[in-house]
Amino acid sequence: MGQIEDAERTAEFQDVLQQESDLTSEYGVLRCTGLISVSARTEDHLEEAVSAIEQAAVQASCETRRLVGQQAQAFGVAALPLCRVV
Numbered sequence: 135m136g137q138i139e140d141a142e143r144t145a146e147f148q149d150v151l152q153q154e155s156d157l158t159s160e161y162g163v164l165r166c167t168g169l170i171s172v173s174a175r176t177e178d179h180l181e182e183a184v185s186a187i188e189q190a191a192v193q194a195s196c197e198t199r200r201l202v203g204q205q206a207q208a209f210g211v212a213a214l215p216l217c218r219v220v
Contacts, residue, residue: 169201169208 170187174180184200191198201208 168196171205 172183172187174183188198
């Protein structure tokens with residue numbers, strides 16, 4: 135049809151085909167959740183510690199999400215891993 139094939143679209147299409155193949159082979163997409171508790175003596179130290187952890191997570195290709203005020207819910211999800219969404 136006279137269209138130039140885009141390498142990014144080709145790679146994305148191959149990823150979709152691989153995921154479909156994995157799903158039909160009973161391998162699904164796996165997601166892991168890790169919860170990190172951070173404490174400090176002052177709010178400034180707390181912010182510095184959280185920033186350092188977030189930077190390390192970015193370098194490790196991990197997504198971070200702050201759960202301020204949701205400690206009880208997060209603890210319940212971590213202690214009882216019953217496929218709950220945080």
